[in-house]
Amino acid sequence: MSSEVVNFKEKLSLFSEHWSPKVIAQMNDYQLKLVKIQGEFTWHDHPDTDEVFIVISGNMEIEFRDSAISLGPGEMTVVPKGVEHKPKAEQECEVLLIEPKGVVNTGDACGELTAENDIWI
Incomplete structure (x- = not known):
C-alpha cells in the first residue's frame, strides 16, 4: 500500500463552482x-x-430549524443524521x-x- 500527500490548496485550485463537492480521498x-x-x-x-463540516477558509453558517451556528477557519461541526x-x-x-460514499449533497430534497x-479531483 502506498500513501500520497493531498494538498487542499492545490485541489481547491482545480475547480471554481459552488455547492459541487469533489472527492479527494476515501477511508x-x-x-x-x-x-x-x-x-x-x-x-x-x-x-x-451524520455529516462533518470542517472550514478551511472563509466563514459559514449552518441554520437549523431552531438555531444556527457559525464556523470559521479551523473550526468544525458534526450535523447528526436526520437533523434538517x-x-x-x-x-x-x-x-x-x-461522509459515507454515495451520500447525495441535498439528501432527499433534490433540486437544482x-x-x-x-x-474525484
Whole structure:
C-alpha cells in the first residue's frame, strides 16, 4: 500500500463552482470531499448518516430549524443524521466534508443544487 500527500490548496485550485463537492480521498466507506460554498443552500437532511463540516477558509453558517451556528477557519461541526440543516456563506467559503460514499449533497430534497456524486479531483 502506498500513501500520497493531498494538498487542499492545490485541489481547491482545480475547480471554481459552488455547492459541487469533489472527492479527494476515501477511508473505508467514507469520502473526504472539498466544496466551495457561497450563498444559501437548500434545507435538507441525511436520514442515515451524520455529516462533518470542517472550514478551511472563509466563514459559514449552518441554520437549523431552531438555531444556527457559525464556523470559521479551523473550526468544525458534526450535523447528526436526520437533523434538517441549511448551510450558507455570504462570501466564498472552502469546506472539507466527511461522509459515507454515495451520500447525495441535498439528501432527499433534490433540486437544482443537487450535485453529481463521486466526482474525484
